[in-house]
Amino acid sequence: MRKSIATVSLSGTLIEKLEAIAAAGFDGVEIFENDLLFYNGPVRDVRRYAADLGLTIDLFQPFRDFEGVSEEQHQRNLARAERKFDLMGELGAPLMLVCSNVGTDVPDDDGRAAAQLYELAERAARHQLKIGYEALSWGTQVRTFDRAWRIVEKANHPHLGLILDSFHTLALPDDWSSLPGLPGQRIFFVQLADAPRLGMTPLTLSRHFRSFPGQGDLDVPAFLQAVLATGYAGTISLEIFSDETRSAPPRLTAEDAFRSLRLLEEQARKQPAQQDKTSGMLRRRVELFDPPPAPVIRGIRFVEFAVDQRNEGPFVALLDQLGFRRLGRHRSKQVSLFGQGDIRIVVNREPDSFAASFFLMHGPSVCALALETDDALAALGRAEAYGASRFDGRVGPNELAIPAIRSDAGSLIYFTDHEIAANFESDFEIEPEASPPALLTRIDHIAEALPDGRLDSTVLFYRAMLGLEPEASVMLADPYGLVRSKAVSNRERTFRMPLNISESRNTVTARSVSNYAGAGVHHIALATDDIMAAAERLKARGAEILPIPVNYYDDIQARFGLDDMRLEALRDANILYDRVGDGEFLHFYTMPFEDRFYFEVVQRIGGYDSYGAPNAPVRMAALAANRMSARDLAEL
Ligand SMILES: O=C(O)c1ccc(O)c(O)c1
Ligand SMILES: [Mg+2]
Numbered sequence: 001m002r003k004s005i006a007t008v009s010l011s012g013t014l015i016e017k018l019e020a021i022a023a024a025g026f027d028g029v030e031i032f033e034n035d036l037l038f039y040n041g042p043v044r045d046v047r048r049y050a051a052d053l054g055l056t057i058d059l060f061q062p063f064r065d066f067e068g069v070s071e072e073q074h075q076r077n078l079a080r081a082e083r084k085f086d087l088m089g090e091l092g093a094p095l096m097l098v099c100s101n102v103g104t105d106v107p108d109d110d111g112r113a114a115a116q117l118y119e120l121a122e123r124a125a126r127h128q129l130k131i132g133y134e135a136l137s138w139g140t141q142v143r144t145f146d147r148a149w150r151i152v153e154k155a156n157h158p159h160l161g162l163i164l165d166s167f168h169t170l171a172l173p174d175d176w177s178s179l180p181g182l183p184g185q186r187i188f189f190v191q192l193a194d195a196p197r198l199g200m201t202p203l204t205l206s207r208h209f210r211s212f213p214g215q216g217d218l219d220v221p222a223f224l225q226a227v228l229a230t231g232y233a234g235t236i237s238l239e240i241f242s243d244e245t246r247s248a249p250p251r252l253t254a255e256d257a258f259r260s261l262r263l264l265e266e267q268a269r270k271q272p273a274q275q276d277k278t279s280g281m282l283r284r285r286v287e288l289f290d291p292p293p294a295p296v297i298r299g300i301r302f303v304e305f306a307v308d309q310r311n312e313g314p315f316v317a318l319l320d321q322l323g324f325r326r327l328g329r330h331r332s333k334q335v336s337l338f339g340q341g342d343i344r345i346v347v348n349r350e351p352d353s354f355a356a357s358f359f360l361m362h363g364p365s366v367c368a369l370a371l372e373t374d375d376a377l378a379a380l381g382r383a384e385a386y387g388a389s390r391f392d393g394r395v396g397p398n399e400l401a402i403p404a405i406r407s408d409a410g411s412l413i414y415f416t417d418h419e420i421a422a423n424f425e426s427d428f429e430i431e432p433e434a435s436p437p438a439l440l441t442r443i444d445h446i447a448e449a450l451p452d453g454r455l456d457s458t459v460l461f462y463r464a465m466l467g468l469e470p471e472a473s474v475m476l477a478d479p480y481g482l483v484r485s486k487a488v489s490n491r492e493r494t495f496r497m498p499l500n501i502s503e504s505r506n507t508v509t510a511r512s513v514s515n516y517a518g519a520g521v522h523h524i525a526l527a528t529d530d531i532m533a534a535a536e537r538l539k540a541r542g543a544e545i546l547p548i549p550v551n552y553y554d555d556i557q558a559r560f561g562l563d564d565m566r567l568e569a570l571r572d573a574n575i576l577y578d579r580v581g582d583g584e585f586l587h588f589y590t591m592p593f594e595d596r597f598y599f600e601v602v603q604r605i606g607g608y609d610s611y612g613a614p615n616a617p618v619r620m621a622a623l624a625a626n627r628m629s630a631r632d633l634a635e636l
Contacts, residue, residue, distance in 0.1 A: 001235070001236050001286050001287075001288065002028065003236060003258065003261050004026060004056075004058050004237035005239075005254070005257055006031075006237065007021075007029055007032055007035045008034075008035070009242075010250040010254060010257075011248060011250050012250040013038075014035045016250050017035070018050055018053055019053065021053075021055060022053035022054055023251065024254035024255050024258040025387075026254070026258060028057065028058040028235060028237075029058065030058055030060075030191075030239065031057055031060050031091065031093065032061055036091075043090040044090050047091050047092045058093065058189070058235055058237065059093060059095045059096070059097055059132070059189055059237070060084070060096055060097070061096070061097040062096065063077075063080065063081075063098075064099055065101045065102060065103045066101065066117075066120065067101055067112075067113040067116045067117050068103075068106045068109060068112055068116070068140075068141060069116070074116050077116075077120075078119065078123060081120055082123065085123065085124060094128075095131075095132050096124065096129060096131050097132050097134060097189070098120070098132065098133050099133075099135075100133070100139030100142035100143070101139060102136060102138060102139055103140060104140070107141075109141075110141075110151050110154060113141075114152075117131065117133060117151065117155045117157075117160055118155040118157050120160075121155065122157065125157075125158075130160070130161065130188060131161075132160075133152055133160065133162060134163035134164070135165075135168055136168060137168035137171055137202040138201070138202055138206075143174075144172070144174045145169055146174070152186065161186050162187050163187075163188055163189045163191065164187060164190045164191065165191040165193070166193060166213075167191070167193040167210060167218070168206075170195075170218040170223060171195055171206065171218065172202060176223070176226065179223075179226045179230070182230045183230065183231070184230035184231030184283075184285075185231070187234070189234060190234065190237065191238070192213055192220055192223075192238055192239070192264065193210040193212070193213070193220075193239055193240050194210070194213045194217070195209050195210050195211060195217070195218055196216045197216075208242065211242060212256055212460065213238075213263070213264040214260050214460050215457075215460055221264055221267035221268045221270075224268040225268045225271040228285075229283050231283045231284075232285075238257050255387065256457045259460060259461075259464050260460055262385075262387075262464070263460070263464045265288040265289035266288070266290070269290065289385075291385035291386060292378050292382040292385065293378075293382070293467070294382065294466060295373040295375070295379035295467065296373060296374045297372065297373055297466065297492070297494055298374070298494055299371075299442060299443070299495065300371060301344060301371065301372040301416045301424070302337075302346050302424075303344075303346070303369055303443065303446070303521075304347075304348055304355065304366065304368035304370070305345065305346065305347050305366055305367065306349075306355035306365055306366075307347055307348070308349055308364070311594065315364060318593060318599075319338050319345060320541065321542050321543035321544075322340070322543060322590070323340050323438070323537060324339065325339060326431065327428065327430055328428035328429050329429050329431075330427055331399070332396045332399070333353070334348070334350045334351070335347065335348045335428075337428045340441075341438035341439075341441035341442060342441060343441070348367065353393075354368075354412065355367045361518070363515065363596065365411075365516055366597070368414055369446065370415070371466070372416050374418075375417055376402070376419075376420055377403060379403070382465070382467075383405045383413075383465045383466075384405075388405040388406065391405060391406055392404075399427050400420065400424060400426070400427055402416060402424075408519065409458075409520065410518065410519075411520075439533055440526040440527065440534060441526075441529065442526075442527050443526060444496065444526065444527040444600075444604070445496035445497060445525045445602075446496075446525070447497070447498040447499075447524075447611075448497060448500070448521055449516075449519065449521075450499055450519045451501070452501050452502065452503050454501065454519065455484065455499060458499055459486060459499065462488045462497065463488070466490070468489055468495065468497070470486055470487070471486065472486075473485065473486040474613045476620065477620075478507035478508055478509070478617065480504055480510075480624065481504025481506060481510070482502070482504065482507075483500050483507050483508075483509045483616075483620070484500070485498055485499065485500045485611075485616070486498070487499065487611060493609070496611075507620065508623050509522070520596070522597050523589070523598050523599065524597070524599055525587070525600040525601070526599060526600070526601050527602055528602070528603050529603065531586045531587075531588070531603040532575075535574075535575060536573070538590075543590055545573075545588055545591070546588065546590065546623065546626065547626070548571075548574045548618060548622055549621075552618050553570065560577065560579055575587065576615040577615075578610075579608075580609075581607075583604070583605065583606045583607045583609065584604075585602065585612045586602070587600055587601065587603070587612055587615070588600070588601055591626065
């Protein structure tokens with residue numbers, strides 16, 4: 001479908017916005033009047049510049065509170081409209097958006113609104129222009145598309161049509177069962193936006209918290225499917241008013257925006273088809289984006305750490321305390337492979353490699369994740385279809401090339417499959433040695449800390465690239481501020497990734513982002529089937545475990561009624577506890593490595609499906625206390 005976006009959705013000057021919109025792949029733009037007023041130059045230049053970039057100007061929105069006014073005001077409005085029609089002629093914009101009146105004394109009189117819009121359409125027709133009428137969900141009289149449609153129908157002018165906006169219909173929420181029955185050719189334009197459900201009035205929600213489809217809680221795919229069932233084959237356009245995008249870099253926002261429309265098309269295509277009641281035929285007349293399906297992710301094949309000569313030793317010592325064994329060294333690179341159970345960790349300090357450049361930017365950190373899929377090339381194909389940048393690394397003779405993309409954070413996501421996995425370890429000289437039975441068996445989840453403002457974008461990235469779905473968002477209280485957390489995971493729960501952002505500068509999350517100079521993995525959770533034995537073995541191997549305050553254990557005893565023996569065992573081992581229904585979650589943490597990342601050991605019992613969020617504040621407080629005492633020691 002043709003794709004457009006309103007200039008209000010991005011930060012920057014009009015020229016910056018147009019460049020970002022064109023670069024992301026859009027066909028057209030909606031221009032808000034302010035963007036034009038603030039542009040210092042002839043309007044014709046804007047038209048020419050947009051055309052040079054390959055963008056059409058699809059819509060212009062120059063004023064509000066048009067319809068349902070006194071006769072005197074109506075005449076003034078028409079005179080003003082004439083000036084705007086001339087401007088639209090210079091801009092080359094064919095359609096004027098008129099949104100429903102939000103004034104204080106608008107009469108309940110659809111006849112008057114229809115007559116006034118008729119006259120506006122008549123004037124527009126003389127300029128070969130059209131008028132689109134849109135119901136704002138906070139309009140004084142007209143709040144629903146249904147009522148706006150009745151007015152358009154009553155006016156009955158070929159240059160007057162309806163503009164739909166998913167936000168107004170879904171946020172109200174309005175009954176939109178009649179929408180698929182509208183005549184598609186009378187819908188002149190369709191605006192799309194999502195939003196989180198925050199319990200606010202539609203006006204406040206709309207002006208500050210709109211988001212791109214797929215980033216909020218509204219069912220925009222079903223809305224689009226209903227629009228397409230009318231036979232509508234025009235443009236779909238994003239119109240986002242958001243405090244976040246107002247300050248985000250316009251290029252990033254435009255890329256996200258374009259990706260969100262593609263994902264929306266894919267999701268709308270999968271909606272149950274809407275049938276035309278009379279003919280029984282599917283009325284959708286447009287092609288929708290059809291990328292390769294989301295990969296089946298079997299798990300994490302390996303996690304790769306970038307280190308240098310100085311911190312390789314301490315990091316390898318930490319792996320050893322966790323019970324990892326060096327399985328082998330790379331045949332030609334300064335890369336080692338460590339393993340335990342199904343977990344594989346690659347430690348990379350090869351100069352002139354991707355890992356080395358990542359290390360220069362971010363210090364010791366996770367520079368790559370390898371996901372085990374059913375078909376690595378198909379997974380790469382989907383990611384590329386969604387605009388991922390593909391990464392082709394340096395591959396030595398007889399070495400394996402693994403398909404990879406860059407993540408939102410700049411690290412790599414490798415795709416492996418059965419064939420690649422079989423060859424992967426052949427790049428290493430494997431050291432034969434019987435290992436003790438593994439206590440840590442696989443990676444349960446990988447948590448990432450993101451810079452403020454990047455959560456929605458990252459969730460969209462993982463939805464599009466990997467077909468992951470977001471879980472409910474939770475607020476966690478760090479002693480130094482709030483942390484918002486939202487996990488993305490696949491249906492099989494073989495890949496889980498909690499994503500955290502913090503608005504305050506001193507939380508564990510914010511410190512991690514600041515230490516990494518960007519997004520980064522801040523903890524890796526390793527699964528065990530016997531957390532008591534794992535805690536004991538780690539302790540015996542010299543691992544430092546994050547101490548948990550004893551008061552915490554009084555509280556969980558009161559909350560969950562744990563028996564004394566079990567409680568004592570948990571307390572002695574600094575293990576945290578959570579329970580939902582019959583499911584239990586037991587977990588403990590290692591001390592952070594250079595104030596960056598740490599490991600968590602987790603045991604899930606009886607179908608527990610989340611991440612111990614009620615315990616997150618205890619962990620954050622314990623980490624903060626540990627940091628304070630480390631500082632006190634350093635100052636002695
Ligand atoms: O918030 C507003 O005023 C506003 C303006 C135009 C629109 O298309 C819209 O959906 C909202
Ligand atoms: Mg709108």
